[in-house]
Amino acid sequence: MMAATEREHLSPDTVEDYFRLGAAAAFQMGTEVESVLEIDPSRQEMRLISPALGGEPEVAGYERIAVERTSLIGRQGDWFQLTVDATSMHYEAYVLIESIVDQLESGAPFRHAVSESLSGFKDLLSGRSRLSDEKEAGLIGELLVLHHVLGRLGENTAVGAWLGPLSEEHDFGFQEFDAEVKTTRSESRVHVIGSESQLQPVPGRPLYLVSVQITLAGAAAEGFTLTSLISLIRARLDLSRRAFDAQLERLGWKDSDADLYRKKYQLRSKPRSYLVDLAFPAITGPQLDEVVPKRALVSGVSYRVDVSHLPFVAPPTPLNDYCEDLA
Known part of the structure; x- marks a missing residue:
């Protein structure tokens, strides 16, 4: 010594x-x-x-x-x-x-x-780590949508429609349309689009961007944590519980880290839905192909879009009663 x-x-x-x-x-x-x-x-x-x-x-x-x-x-x-x-x-x-x-x-x-x-x-x-604030918010938004459609489609169809954890182009694939869920904690509906394919519709299938705004809840009775939201959904699942848990694991969720998610949130406003058509301000692969020289050399496209003042629309079922009514 x-x-x-x-x-x-x-x-x-x-x-x-x-x-x-x-x-x-x-x-x-x-x-x-x-x-x-x-x-x-x-x-x-x-x-x-x-x-x-x-x-x-x-x-x-x-x-x-x-x-x-x-x-x-x-x-x-x-x-x-x-x-x-x-x-x-x-x-x-x-x-x-x-x-x-x-x-x-x-x-x-x-x-x-x-x-x-x-x-x-x-x-x-402790050997533990939590999801980043951005990933936590994104997962909360997708789970809020999943929680809603569970009561409209049944657990097998609802969990099966949740494609986000599978690295598919869009977060949900319903019978008649696809949905990309974007969640923000800001006062404006400003969302980060992480790739050129996120807002590119699949041919023959309408695509809707579902804008979710959340904010810290403090001691509000209606507040929820990511952990409590997951528990709420699990309580409604039976046959699809294992598939749901597998989806969560793909996104980086670990039950052993559940106590690290202590922030309570609530909805800042009622979610809105936007049809992603030719008039929507999206950057997609086909658009870049038309205007960017040597297009193959451009990758990793990421941008922000503010939909706060864009016209929103009522999406088809099962989200028609989840998003803000035009009336």
Whole structure:
């Protein structure tokens, strides 16, 4: 074990060198409190060892963290051993342990030091991540439409009509038309169109853009989270539950991350529907073919369209009573 009377902060490059070269090491980090950092490249772990004083930290909610009370050869008393799975986050694990030692040096008990330090690393160390705000909003919009059509088409037909998770051109394929659902949290109906095919109708099938506006609900009784919306739909499913869950997984949803979606939303306005015809301001492949030289060299088309003041129309069933009535 290397010892020092004054702690030396390791740089990101130095930490990476230990793991890259497979060099196991141990450092005395504390100057006031005994605390040892162990680097174990073979296990992709970092461990902090400190006297077991006070209660054991609560780390059950973290997939990458473990704490045990143990005895050490040649040392008296019990010791806490905090183990961090440092896979793909070597320096972050080091900074976490350094933060815990700082807390210990300031007089905090081990339990409190760990709790305070983990608060800033919660999502990272739990091995969990949430959908981006944009993807969360998009999924909410599609699920709101699905929830509505469940009562009009039945579960098998409704879930079968939801094509968005399958990377098809449009989000829903109903018997008589297709629908592309766009969701925004802005006051205006400004939507991001992510490709040249999103608003390109399939020959012989009308395409409608369904504009959904949501906003934060605060403590409003009618507010919902993404998690509660998924639970609401699942409660209405029987034979198609497995197909629905598979669709969610394709979009990046994990039940184990459900508690990360705490924001409550509500509809800002009643959804509107717009027929995507030749008068609609869409950028499509055929249009680009006509005006862009060397068209094959252009890819990754993305743009914003503001439909706030465009004329909206009543879509066919099963969305005719979901979108705003022209009257």
